[in-house]
Ligand SMILES: Cc1cc2nc3c(=O)[nH]c(=O)nc-3n(C[C@H](O)[C@H](O)[C@H](O)COP(=O)(O)O)c2cc1C
């Protein structure tokens with residue numbers, strides 16, 4: 001991580017860029033990263049925390065193994081997205097923005113993934129699932145669980 | 154690369170079209186987001202493999218293109234030059250398409266699009282009703298261009314406009330042309346693009362910037378994404394022309410983080426343009442110098458607002474600030490900056506190539522050219538549509554969109570995103586232009602057009618939008634921060650059946666305060682969804698408040714699910730699918746929902762076979778009657 005941060009030179013204008021890179025690599029922004037960036041870019045830690053909590057892209061807590069993002073855009077809303085989200089919440093036993101206790105799943109919402117023609121839509125580990133029905137929610141979760149098992153074999 | 158000039162660009166263009174002539178047939182596969190989700194990449198690869206296997210690669214081109222717009226029917230495959238239109242293509246279909254259509258020159262009937270009304274099979278893309286009424290001057294090239302190939306763009310007269318302005322036009326002439334075309338901003342407010350350029354050009358400064366706003370925060374809109382993903386060079390060329398006219402040497406494209414493919418394609422396109430000397434120092438051998446950076450947004454709706462967007466590029470929180478000073482006076486890092494939307498930029502090369510006079514013939518008196526809308530929601534043909542300004546909402550929804558889905562009744566159409574409004578059936582004859590939409594209480598916005606049917610609750614929609622703006626309010630100014638929260642609270646109460654007499658007046662009063670007191674348009678326009686739904690659908694508000702009923706059967710707290718005993722065939726399907734075991738019954742016996750356990754997830758209604766349709770929703774008095782009946786029984 002230190003290497004990643006030290007590669008950047010310059011000032012505040014690089015901040016969001018660095019945060020993107022760290023988020024991508026670690027899945028969250030560790031506290032040590034903030035102090036390192038603060039030294040490297042010569043901006044205060046509180047300023048960095050301000051920026052990083054402002055944007056939805058960054059999280060201070062690690063996300064789970066699998067990320068499920070349900071679109072709550074208008075097009076998806078009128079086609080029943082709230083029912084889909086409720087089902088995910090119920091099946092996983094968490095609210096949106098939370099991670100399951102076993103660290104397997106994180107559930108998030110997004111304002112629009114830009115595939116509105118396929119609504120309601122959810123992204124599971126980056127893969128789109130369009131025209132979703134409530135009863136398909138269970139299948140998606142199971143698929144993700146199996147994926148884990150297969151890949152760890 | 155050695156110096157690349159106009160002569161060489163023209164030569165390259167000729168070479169490309171010459172080499173294309175040999176390979177007459179081209180299989181184009183839509184690579185837009187919708188088709189991606191349907192697995193188009195695998196389809197494209199399979200086509201390539203099969204063409205190679207059959208040794209046809211010298212005769213047939215396979216190209217993954219930008220979005221064709223008809224996302225409803227993906228994956229879409231169009232075979233050029235004839236434009237044979239195949240839809241919903243699966244991997245199994247590929248061998249047949251090659252054997253029958255490519256080699257045998259015959260049509261594969263079962264892959265054709267069937268027009269739902271006439272049941273007629275349609276062979277050619279241009280005859281599909283979805284496309285027929287469109288005028289695709291900006292978006293049309295998407296279907297011919299592989300977004301990763303600058304050659305494809307050049308072959309279609311790409312960078313011709315750039316050559317023209319660099320060597321035959323002064324910056325004043327470019328600005329005059331854009332003003333004369335009547336092009337207005339496509340990002341929301343509809344400011345005259347040429348005028349904005351002129352203001353920025355007239356400010357004296359060594360350093361100036363141009364920015365392309367690709368933040369596309371309007372939920373339900375995705376045309377900017379498709380343009381940037383599908384035809385990135387048209388946006389880049391537009392920006393270079395703008396930079397030349399204004400005197401800017403650096404540009405930024407600010408892309409929303411939810412659009413990774415757009416970032417990838419536009420970054421790649423910029424590199425290609427740089428390699429050819431179309432960006433960088435002495436562009437095409439001229440004196441002009443300009444380069445573009447791509448900036449990834451980080452997920453905040455307000456960052457689409459121009460002053461917030463610049464703060465974000467500067468590495469700060471995306472807080473809007475008071476205007477004036479306008480960006481043209483004091484923009485990015487305090488320097489004069491011109492910011493336009495993706496679609497606005499994409500219009501520029503076309504205007505230069507075809508002339509302001511040609512362009513200004515399209516559209517209405519005050520609104521020139523075309524507009525791309527994302528036609529989504531409860532509509533048969535969802536997708537991206539480009540129409541001349543002045544077309545009526547009815548034409549777009551019925552003729553292009555094929556009407557409301559599942560033969561339901563139309564209720565409203567929403568434009569303008571969270572700043573816009575909902576228009577009822579009576580307004581469908583309105584022609585689309587900036588002024589008419591504003592007068593109707595909505596706005597053009599960036600181009601989301603969401604169709605709602607009788608199953609959509611308008612109070613719920615208003616609550617949805619206010620929830621959105623409240624969530625996205627940056628919190629800098631009090632009216633917006635507190636006002637949106639209060640609006641959400643009242644609206645939520647109404648949808649829960651806790652509404653009170655006088656709530657509607659309260660909503661209207663709050664709306665006024667927000668509109669007058671907020672710092673940026675986010676807060677100023679936030680009440681629009683509430684005001685328009687009250688204006689056109691007040692009876693729905695009344696029903697929620699007075700009768701505690703939701704006529705559209707949406708608001709969970711006001712409805713129940715009920716199995717009609719006379720219809721239920723006792724198939725156990727709903728019982729098995731109920732996630733909370735609220736349904737009891739046996740095979741061939743009527744099933745019953747326990748209302749105390751029911752979480753109203755709708756699973757029973759979803760699985761009940763269409764022939765049976767025994768599950769219904771009830772609200773208001775009928776709901777009470779059923780509840781009374783069942784409680785009497787259990788006593
Ligand atoms: C809250 C808010 C969000 C906005 N979001 C966008 C957006 O996502 N894309 C966009 O092009 N303009 C957006 N705008 C409008 C921009 O501030 C600006 O007017 C526009 O980029 C100017 O470009 P144009 O003249 O080409 O339309 C937004 C404005 C507000 C107030």
Ligand code: FES
Pocket residue numbers: 071072073074075076077111112113114115116117119121372373374
């Ligand atoms: S509204 Fe869900 S993808 Fe756009």
